[in-house]
Amino acid sequence: MLQQQPLTGNGPSSGRGLGLSGHPGMHALNSVQHASQHRSDDPALEGTENGHENRRDIGDILQQIMTITDQSLDEAQAKKHALNCHRMKPALFSVLCEIKEKTGLSMRNAQEDESQDPQLVRLDNMLLAEGVAGPEKGGGAAAAVSAATSSGGMSPDSSLEHSDYKTKLTQIRGIYHTELEKYEQACTEFTTHVMNLLREQSRTRPVTPREIERMVGIIHRKFSTIQTQLKQSTCEAVMILRSRFLDARRKRRNFSKQATEGLNEYFYSHLSNPYPSEEAKEELAKSCGITVSQVSNWFGNKRIRYKKNIGKFQEEANLYAMKTALVVRQGNDSPHTPNSTGSGSFSLSGSADLFLGVPPVNGDQAPYPMGVQANGNWNGRNSPPAGASPHSDNSDNSD
DNA sequence: TGTTATGATTTTTA
DNA sequence: TAAAAATCATAACA
Structure with missing residues (x-):
């Protein structure tokens, strides 16, 4: 570590190098x-x-x-x-x-490496981003939550997990800062000690200010290595916590009853063409308290499962058809809007699809799932138009 | 504890 | 590239 021998005047090696053969x-x-x-x-x-x-x-x-x-x-x-x-x-x-x-x-x-360690920079940035380092404002938790919401599916009860995450992050932050403070204090104490020692020695041997500076640099680098380890451990802890939090987010949670009702109402009232437009998806997402991608997932799942097992869904289809028909009739009878089912604020397109889902009175199965053609496509729909909104009230009404 | 339902993800298709 | 289809993982339930 040290090229020069006499760091400590009282050390056993002090001055002994002088006079040895081969030595300066x-x-x-x-x-x-x-x-x-x-x-x-x-x-x-x-x-x-x-x-x-x-x-x-x-x-x-x-x-x-x-x-x-x-x-x-x-x-x-x-x-x-x-x-x-x-x-x-x-x-x-x-x-x-x-x-x-x-x-x-x-x-x-021996060129002194004054450039900052890239690993340390990376760790610092990570700790800053996670809200462990820097000003305390729950940055990490907020970041995690924003990540969760952006990728869809932040159920209301996830706030519980969120607070748990926040608590644990605060704990990590506390430990990190305590340890960091300890290291910094130790570093300062040791540096002061060494500087005093060198100043004392400068009376008997030449010690330049630059040399003292260099020694301080060496000490700081050593302590920096320890700090890097601390930062690394902290980062690992945060990553583990984060992954657990995100894993918990990935856990499947059933949608609320209202949300499922809202989605089903739309699905069965547009049974001939159950492809909500982006706007309709946004409205559904808003009214059901889920994300647009969840709406897309739900409709994807619903279409395929309905088509595969129409019989199973007949009762459900019947229920929603009657429900919507009632709403429509109420809408016709009264000047109020027909969307007063309490399960969603999106516009129902009317009664065009309502009876597609109603099973035959005699209970016979339709040859193909209702709303689905023999070729497996939905009524009035050969292939879903890419990008463009497949949904249109006109086409629905023409059924 | 096994089964079913269901939300999400991945792969395939047109 | 959106939708279909397959698959996974887990909640819900009997």
């Missing part, structure tokens, strides 16, 4: 010598008569540095103070700067 420290001795030669005008070096004395001084300093960690804290502090006041300290400091310069080259080569 090997150059240190020469460099100190070199530095001392170049700095002969330095008053601190005045009085050095020859290189032997220099070497003894340098060896002494290095020895002290290497053994500093073997001593007690007080001793170490005292020795640190002594080192700071040592006359050779500026020279050694410049050597350390030189070493740093050399090792810094490799550090510079």
Whole structure:
């Protein structure tokens, strides 16, 4: 993780690298010598008569540095103070700067990846979209609900599931934010600690602000990895919750009695051509409290099932035919609208199809399902016109 | 618990 | 591409 050794002044490895063969420290001795030669005008070096004395001084300093960690804290502090006041300290400091310069080259080569992790961005976006991250306004639940309603079939009792979903999402959100806060606090504390340590060390070794910045970056990246894991887990939890919610939505719920009545009334009153137009479907959907696609599904199912087993539906057809006939008669007798069955607000086309569904008095089965021709098509209908509205009151009335 | 009814989905057809 | 047909999954019921 760290390229540089002396992060902690009290650590066992502190300073030990200096002087080991193969280590830049090997150059240190020469460099100190070199530095001392170049700095002969330095008053601190005045009085050095020859290189032997220099070497003894340098060896002494290095020895002290290497053994500093073997001593007690007080001793170490005292020795640190002594080192700071040592006359050779500026020279050694410049050597350390030189070493740093050399090792810094490799550090510079190691390009720091400042670009944001795409995975983290993805997770952040997901959490934001699900309403876990960002301002609390039930976004996720609202999103799920809107998804549910857009794909059709949001039954009234699904509001119960909705609130359950919302509660669980709030729980996840709570846990997420608590954990995130903990991580952020820990990150801040650790960063502050390390920065203080580096500042302290900067008195005895060269620590540039950029280096501190870099260290802070490293720490943040490490904590960011942990945060990514947290975000990932949260996303998984939300996905599981969401899939459960959506699965619950997929569960088949029978339409309400009113809705089925409304659909049946339309179906049997248009038995010769039970293909509601888009407008009629919308009206039916509105009056029955279901979606247009559900209306389409219902009519698709109804047509095929009616055609397959007309006998089974005769009683039902009879019932609705009589019901609608009654409504129509009432409509003729009174100035009020005939759509007062209470089961829907869509317009009934009249009584044209009403008696198609009424079984023969003697109970004999019709040779083909009523409203359905021998070729399997509906009366007056060879093939459903694509796109265009198949429904027309005129054609119905002509039956 | 088995059967039927029914809403939804998928595949086929014209 | 809408509708037909087949199929699935589950609610409702005996």
